Each structure stands twice: as structure tokens, then as C-alpha cells.
Amino acid sequence: MKLSILLFLCVLGATTLAATKVYKWVDKDGNIHYSEKKPPNQQADTLRIKEHKPQPAPNQNDPAANQSDLESESAAADDDAVLREQSEKALAAADQVNKQKLCQQAKANRDALNASVRVSRIDPKTGEQVRMTDDERVNALQKAEKTIIEYCQ
Numbered sequence: 477m478k479l480s481i482l483l484f485l486c487v488l489g490a491t492t493l494a495a496t497k498v499y500k501w502v503d504k505d506g507n508i509h510y511s512e513k514k515p516p517n518q519q520a521d522t523l524r525i526k527e528h529k530p531q532p533a534p535n536q537n538d539p540a541a542n543q544s545d546l547e548s549e550s551a552a553a554d555d556d557a558v559l560r561e562q563s564e565k566a567l568a569a570a571d572q573v574n575k576q577k578l579c580q581q582a583k584a585n586r587d588a589l590n591a592s593v594r595v596s597r598i599d600p601k602t603g604e605q606v607r608m609t610d611d612e613r614v615n616a617l618q619k620a621e622k623t624i625i626e627y628c629q
Contacts, residue, residue: 496512496524497512497522497523497524498510498511498512498522498523498524499511499512499513499514499515499520499521499522499523500520500521500522500523500570501515501518501519501520501521502574502577502578503518506578506582506623506626506627508571508574510523521570523566523567523570575627576627578623578627579623579624579627579628581623582620582621582623582624582627582628583620583624583628585616585620585623586617586620586621586624589613589616589617589620590617594607595607595608595613595616596608597612
């Protein structure tokens with residue numbers, strides 16, 4: 477009885493893997509985004525994420541087939557765990573690289589804002605170079621300092 481319940485739960489939870497493309501990118505504010513659609517006019521890293529899909533139920537009348545199914549499901553679960561762990565490590569490494577890039581970018585922004593009396597920026601609406609006001613410069617410096625604190629650890 478317990479074996480049949482265990483077998484039923486294993487069959488119910490059995491899955492197969494299919495790869496799905498997921499795009500990862502960092503916006504202008506330094507936020508990391510994930511999406512199934514590639515963002516327009518934005519550089520994005522392509523990640524492969526494993527989806528779980530249910531398998532058809534095995535023949536309940538054949539005990540030998542049930543035992544081999546249990547063993548193969550156990551091996552598949554182990555493979556899933558290894559793949560999940562590798563994916564998590566790859567994501568952690570990619571996040572670390574992104575943090576380093578954001579850190580370097582924030583330090584460069586801070587240095588540029590501190591080094592020059594006249595600082596200009598590109599107006600996103602017109603694309604023209606516009607001189608920053610003192611308030612804009614102070615706000616940009618504060619934002620750079622916050623980014624440095626967040627990503628340069």
C-alpha cells in the first residue's frame with residue numbers, strides 16, 4: 477500500500493526537461509531584469525532555463541517496470557539537482573560580473589562629476605548635449621555614490 481502511494485506520488489511528480497530562452501539585462505538605473513522576450517535596443521545575455529513538463533504515467537500492472545521507473549526517476553531527479561546547482565552558480569557568476577561592471581561605471585561617473593566644473597549630459601528626448609545644473613550634478617553624484625555602496629563590496 478505504501479509502495480503504491482509512493483509510486484503514485486513519484487509518477488505524479490515526474491518531469492522532463494525542456495530548455496527555454498530567457499534574456500537578462502541591466503537597465504539604465506542598474507536594475508537587473510529577466511524576460512522571455514529580448515528587450516528592444518538593449519544588450520541582453522541569453523540564458524537557458526529548464527522547464528519541467530509532466531511525463532505520462534507508467535503501466536501500473538508491471539512491478540519490474542515500476543521499479544526501473546523509480547530508479548530512472550531518481551537518477552533524473554539527481555540530474556535535475558545538478559543542473560539546477562550549475563544554473564544557480566552560472567547566474568551567481570553572471571551577477572557578480574554585472575555588479576563589477578556597475579561598480580566600475582559608477583566610479584567613473586563619480587570621478588567625471590568631481591573632476592570637471594562643467595558637466596554635460598545627453599538629453600534623451602532630443603539627443604543633444606545639455607549642460608547639467610548644479611542640482612542635477614549633485615543628484616548624479618549622490619546616485620553614483622549609492623551605486624558604489626551597493627555594488628562595490
